Amino acid sequence: MENIDVNKIREEFPILSREVAGKPMVYLDNTATSQTPMRVVDEITRIYTRTKANVHRGVHTLSQEMTDLQESARERIRRYINADSIEEVIFTRGTTEGINLVASSFGSRFHKGDEIILTVMEHHANIVPWQLLSDRTGVVIRVVDINERGELDLEQYRSLFNERTVMASFCHVSNVLGTVNPVKDMIAFAHSKSVPVLVDGAQASPHLRIDVADLDCDFYVFSSHKMYGPTGVGVLYGKRKWLEEMPPYQGGGEMIGKVTFAHTTYADLPFKFEAGTPDFVGIAAFSKAIDFIEEIGMERIAAHEHELMEYTQQEMTKIPGIRIFGTAEHKSAVISFLIGTDHPYDLGLLLDKQGVEVRTGHHCAMPLMDRLGIPGTVRASFAIYNTKEDADAFLKALRRAAAILG
Missing domain, CATH: 3.90.1150.10 (Aspartate Aminotransferase, domain 1)
Incomplete structure (x- = not known):
């Protein structure tokens, strides 16, 4: 073949x-979840036995080496998805956390009566975070149906947009039906109504080439473990203009500029959204999984x-x-x-x-x-x-x- x-x-x-x-x-x-090639496993072993040290927090050799590995992975992913800058590549624990981050942070601008468009084929990870937002703010969720073949009703999708629509969020590929949605056209229509879009790419990223510039999506989320990579590592791509406006999702180390008990300032992108110690070993090894994909x-x-x-x-x-x-x-x-x-x-x-x-x-x-x-x-x-x-x-x-x- x-x-x-x-x-x-x-x-x-x-x-x-x-x-x-x-x-x-x-x-x-x-x-x-996909299985993992030995080159990824070997990289994890190599880092744990040769290079493990916390990132961005030390002047010593191991910390500098580990930081370089993590940030090289960020650049590797930026190129792979064709993002404009590394500031638009946020590391998460997976697709689920990426969607929760956007729903919580970007969703903080929404108000009671605002409407969010989802589809009936969504994974719970692209339903429940928006429901939690609805519980907090009173936003309304509208749902696009499917036809007998498992394809989205695009006429209904377009009809759901109105002056109250503030967000559309849908999967690129259905994890149940396998349907590949026409997300580029769906994004273009949403943008014609000045509505930003999140795309759940968990099931697309192992099978389709992802080009966020070509799609023109506002947010795109995916997971390493479905792409022959380590578990516990995900990526949130976000357009810089939105990420700069969004408040932090979590507080802690790494995401700060200066902390006093009176006031805290936050780090620049992408670190504003990366509180705490990341899975820097898994992030670095994810690069090897991308190598595997691109070699084939x-x-x-x-x-x-x-x-x-x-x-x-x-x-x-x-x-x-x-x-x-x-x-x-x-x-x-x-x-x-x-x-x-x-x-x-x-x-x-x-x-x-x-x-x-x-x-x-x-x-x-x-x-x-x-x-x-x-x-x-x-x-x-x-x-x-x-x-x-x-x-x-x-x-x-x-x-x-x-x-x-x-």
Whole structure:
């Protein structure tokens, strides 16, 4: 596929050679978290054994070296997402914290009766922070629906904007349906109404090239652990004009200029939003994950994953009773499904007993499940290291599970 030597790539992921239930493991839970190549693990080990020291707080050699590694990672990410400056790259613990930061800080300008537009396909992380803001301020949440293919109702989206609309926040890619939303057009329309936009890129960043300048988004959030990187590291991109106006999200060390009991001044960007000791080891190692992605090429990764998804989904349609949720024209490498009325948990257990690791449940998208009229789904999701053999093993296990459940 696309001249990619997947077996060579798999050599960087020792976990893929382990067994589950006495069978070769097939890992298809990549939407929840991807596995991590040895170059990232080796970098973490190297830093912990050679360079670990707190950043920005020491004149000694180790602190200076660690600071350089963290700030080099910031510049690496800036280039990767095509942000204008490193001041627009804020390190967080993940996508969830990034959205909470924006909802809390940028949201402090909103008032009772102001309206925020979300979509029915959002992850809880892009719903609950806005609900918390609503509880505090009285802002109103408006929700965009989907059609039968799992695509956003763009006519409804446009109709929700009015003089009270102050924010739009939506996912780039649905973690359940795999739908790739037309976010560039959605952002352009919001901006035509002078409404800023946050894009949840957690599910897009492992599969699509992110260019925040081209998208013209006001905020973009994503996580390292879904991009072959360490856990506990995320990125918030924000346009500098907004970040400069926003109050700090947390208080503590690093985010200050001068502290007295009478008054505190705050550090310049990006440090104003980075209170406390960051996961500087994970941040530095994230650069190695980006190296991994760029060496293969995001376009080639996406093509490989899409081919696997298309093949698997087509074969799944031959299984009696199969129900696939999300058949958008533009879709990422995610397949959410049920078989008849079988509970997703039962299917997941039977697949696990055959060495196939998938996700079951509501996938932190309960409003979407309510909209679909189901309790949850089984979700199989692909990454660059998955193979046609993985797909065939999954299909074989799924057929057996379907036969057992009858």
